[in-house]
Amino acid sequence: MxxxxxxxxxxxxxxxxxxxxxxxxxxxxxxxxxxxxxxxxxxxxxxxxxxxxxxxxxxxxxxxxxxxTEEDFHGCNFAMLSYEAQLKYKMLLVSDVMKKIGGVSDAYILPIIGSDKEINYRNKVIEPFAYGQNGEIITGMFKRRSHEIFQIDKNMLSSDLSNEVINKVKKILNKNKNISVYNEKFHKGILRHIMTRTNSQNEAMLVLIINAKKIPDEVFALLKEVYEEMDQVKSVYISLNDKRTNVALGNSQKHLFGQRTLQENIKGIDFSISPTSFFQINLEQTKKLYEVGISYFNNIQDKCIVDAFAGIGTIGMILSKEAKQVYSMEIVEKTVADGLRTAKRNNITNVEFICGDVNRKIQELMKDEKTIDAVIFDPPRKGIEEETLRTLSSHKIEELVYISCNPSTFARDSKILIEEGYVLEKIQPLDLFPQTSHIELVGKFTLNKSEVTE
Ligand SMILES: C[S@@+](CC[C@H](N)C(=O)[O-])C[C@H]1O[C@@H](n2cnc3c(N)ncnc32)[C@H](O)[C@@H]1O
Structure with missing residues (x-):
């Protein structure tokens, strides 16, 4: 109707x-x-x-x-708005949730920092394979609430190199016609997803995700051809995923050609990135995000700081240049291994990498009576466990910086921290994801002086 x-x-x-x-x-x-x-x-x-x-x-x-439609705009749910309007609505959305969920007024919210690059900013892309209308192999995105895929030749958010690599793979597949596409209904066929990572040096990592227990010869030949013909492709992996699952990457990543990791430089530190590691997808905005977050510490020198939800340890390693000691906490083992490799390559010796759940490991540090002057949190969308937030003030941790990719959980957690005696000083929204409604923000909390001297 x-x-x-x-x-x-x-x-x-x-x-x-x-x-x-x-x-x-x-x-x-x-x-x-x-x-x-x-x-x-x-x-x-x-x-x-x-x-x-x-x-x-x-x-x-x-x-x-x-x-x-979302298909018109490559799946981007804000791309029908002018960029200026996208930023305006992101500010309004932050202000709305902070008021409704956090009980915090607009006065604490700074104007959003926009992105210089409005398109082609993504350094990681995963696209599913499908058959097109003429039986050709395509990659693209799922239509809204559907398992049907629409083809995109030049994804507006992906880096140009990423689009080039994906198109090259499709060209060879459609020339040779010797590898089948996975059909999730019958759990048959080989090609599931293609993933690319690219860096600011215009280098790429290619990961082909297939439904198989071992690598078929024709898949090996395909990847060899791409690696040999595209100089920019520096690293090639196969991910074996023969499970009935919506998760793209399988449990086993087989390194085939070139480097094991892609390198990216932030603030003079060379970071190593594996296929499974978390790394922010918009490099230029990430640099601004880290700058804002780090500038929120009153003083870094001689401090012991926890980098909680650390990924490969980017923020902690930047802090380590001035801090006395950094504890970098991350739950994914391979990601921690990337962090250790990066620290070694860059001669960083004052970062201790702790693999495990932040909500447990931070308590252990406190129980061991380790000095913690400040914490920088950067949790996934679900935010931080209430129990963790409630124990910070009793350990007199004076400064907290909280990076969030979900204003709703940030607002919920802010309310708890304020109840526990922290003062929310300011919130800085940043646009890391132009053309989408996603919002990133950084909050600064300090422990109320009376709580410190109690
Ligand atoms: C939003 S990312 C932030 C990473 C990093 N700060 C950065 O900027 O690259 C969140 C990270 O937290 C990790 N993570 C998720 N839940 C965790 C938990 N309970 N304990 C420790 N790390 C967790 C994820 O694997 C991911 O690397």
Whole structure:
């Protein structure tokens, strides 16, 4: 059934919202001021959801108005907005959740730091394989709430080199026609996903994820051809994944050609990155993010600092240039191994790498009565366990810097820290993910003086 709606605002999650007969309806890819014809696709007790069928009149901030689906915009749910408007709505979304969930006013929120690069900023890409309409092998993205894949020749977010590598692989596959595409329904076929990592030196790592227990000869030959023909491809892996799963990478990564890791330099430190390691996807914005986070410490010299949820230890190793001691905590073993390799190559000796769950390991440090002057947290989207947050003030940890990729959990955790005696001094939003509704931010907390002298 088609209905008309005027979009009033953008809500958390990035969808537009309007009312039909007084009933709120959420519409992906819609913009405030849009007058739309939509199809209702679900109706719950207190709200509904609809998809755009026709734009009757576009909102002022909408660009490319004949385009309106996620497929039109390569899966990017904010790409129908001008970049200026994207930043404006990100600020509003932060302010909204901080008020509603954290009880924190706008006065603490600094203007968002935008990205110089609005497209082609991603240094890691994973695309699934499929067959196109003419039986050719394609890669792309899943359509909204579907297992159908649409082809993208030049993904707008990926680095140019990444697009080149993926297109080269597809070209050889379609020339040789000797490797099948995985079919998840029947759990048959070989090619599952292609992953690329690229760096600022225009070098690439290629990882082919296949449904097999060992490497078929024709897959080995394909990757050898890509490695030999593309100078920029410095590292090639196969990931064996024969499980019925939505997780792309398998448990076993086989190194085939070139280097084992890709290198990236931040602040004069050469970081080694493996296929499975976490590394921020937008390098230039990440440098700004780290600069902001590190500048939030009043003083680094002679301090003992925990880098919690450390990944390969990027932030901790930058801090180690001035700090007395850094504890770098990360749960993924291979990622910790990358950190150790990086520290060794860069002669860094004052970072202790601790592999395990931050929520346990930070307690252990406290129990061992190790000095902790400050902590920098950078958790995944689910944020930090309440128990961890509640023990920090009793150990008189004076400074906390909290990097977050999810304003809702950041707001929830801020509320707990404030209850525990911390003062939230400022929040700096940054745009690490242009064209999408994702938001990154950094918060600075200091322990209330009365709690320190108690
Ligand atoms: C958002 S990333 C941040 C990484 C790093 N700070 C950076 O900028 O590259 C979060 C990291 O926390 C790790 N992680 C997730 N849960 C964890 C836990 N409970 N304890 C320790 N590390 C965890 C993930 O493997 C990932 O490397």
């Amino acid at each position: 088609l209905k008309e709606i005027s979009i009033e605002k953008i809500v958390n999650g990035g969808e537009g919202m309007g009312h039909i007969d007084g009933f709120p309806v959420f519409v992906p890819m819609s913009v405030p001021g849009d007058e739309l014809e939509i199809q209702l696709i679900s109706k719950k007790k207190s709200y509904g959801r609809g998809i755009i069928k026709k734009i009757i009149k576009p909102g002022e901030e909408r660009i490319d108005f004949p385009k309106f």
